[in-house]
Structure formats: structure tokens, C-alpha cells
Amino acid sequence: MALFGLGRSARPPANDGPRRRVEAWVRPAAGLDEADVVKVNEILCPDPACPGFETVILIMRPGERTRALKVPKPIAAVTQADVADALTG
Template sequence: MPLFFKAKVENPGRAEASRRVAGLVRAALALGEDDAVTVSEIDCGDPACGGAETVVLVMRVGRKTQAVKLLKPTVEVTAEDVAGAFAAAG
């Protein structure tokens, strides 16, 4: 086990993009204050997967958590992407 490790430094642009996408999700789904949204960007190390993807989790009171994956980096996600992904997810 290594004695030292390199901590991952959060990218401020990625954090702002995550907040923006969470706002788009809240607006698209008309979520209430008690509902929660998380947005994560996952970097894929496999060149065949196309790079980063965005994963959105919506946790509504009294309902199962809904997960949606957008196959693009968070900074590139648009309101149309969000609406289309949740429409397709049902």
C-alpha cells in the first residue's frame, strides 16, 4: 500500500456546471424543496466509452430514486438534454 496518494482536486467549473444542471432538472420536473437532486460527472478511462458522462439522481419524497445518464460532460448538458433524458426515462 502506498504511503502517499494524490488527492483529487475539485474543478470549480465542474462544480458550477453541476449546480446549473441540478437547477435545470428541478425546473424540468417541477421539484419541490423536499426533493433532492445530485449531479455527478464520471470520467471513463476506456477510450471506447467516449469520455465523461453525467449522472443525475432525483430523490423525491415517497418515491424510488430515479437515475438518468447523459453521455456528455456536465458542462455540455443543456435544458433540452435534461428534458429528453427524463422523458425517455418515463
């Protein structure tokens, strides 16, 4: 039975390495601790003015507004310098 996804195999996990690498650079650069949450995602921007794929970094700290950073390139191409620039920009 394929109703509601039953009986189908799950999708294979995505390559998580680049996302985890970027997250590992964000934590110390932003002075975050274990209570803080970092989410890193790659999106395809439909706006013609966008570079195509971009990396969005969300920093969520208890009691504070979520901070969103954008790097105009795919996750796999993001460097530690890109993360530092996004944090200061």
C-alpha cells in the first residue's frame, strides 16, 4: 500500500558533509554555544537577480530574533572566509 508513503522505501540521505562543515565554521565565528541552533540550507532563488543557488544560514539564539545570513553560492562552494564575511556584513 503506497497511501501516505506506506510501503515505499525512504529517500536516501543527502550528502550532509558540506552543510555540517559550514555549520562548524559558523558556531565559533559567531560565538555560539550548545543552546544556540544553526541551520544551513541551499536554496534555488527564482528571482532573475539572484545568483541561482545560494546558501542560507539561520542562527537562532534563545530570547533573540533569528538572524539570517546569505552566501550567494551553493553549500559545497562556501568557504570559511565566506562565512566570516556573511557574519560581518
